[in-house]
């Protein structure tokens with residue numbers, strides 16, 4: 343039996359972390375959209391570069407061609423995990439044309455928790471160490487790096503407003519994808535420890 347899986351969840355849900363853990367456990371590739379685009383080869387890479395260099399949005403049809411090339415590699419014989427794709431129903435429909443998905447793992451998170459996790463993120467201007475002022479790891483002294491006493495700064499796209507906007511886009515564009523996979527869907531509460539979530543995913547997939 344193959345495990346061709348899709349991981350879906352809002353930013354901050356830890357879906358990337360979970361996808362990585364499971365991919366390692368099952369020895370199948372973890373294919374994130376970012377990595378996928380970086381790995382594009384040959385003619386498809388040239389086509390992709392034309393869009394990227396002009397700062398244009400990469401069309402879904404091109405992404406699906408690159409994905410098709412990727413999932414035809416022999417390391418996907420037992421399956422793969424898609425992380426960050428499909429992000430809308432148009433992409434999900436194109437995906438159906440190239441492969442059959444076995445299960446879709448949705449990791450849920452309340453807006454409140456997502457905002458807390460994302461908008462609390464800061465990193466050291468000097469040594470780049472990561473902290474979270476609202477969750478963990480918290481710096482010992484607010485705004486100052488434990489390791490080097492450097493100033494802790496927040497990325498512009500992690501402000502509360504920016505995070506809210508990204509969550510809104512997730513709800514409007516990505517959540518409708520779940521309806522397409524209604525009968526393959528496994529929903530997991532993302533407000534648990536990383537270990538607990540990883541265990542639950544294995545249980546729900548009947549993997550020992």
Ligand SMILES: [Zn+2]
Nearest residue numbers: 466469487490
């Ligand atoms: Zn530092």
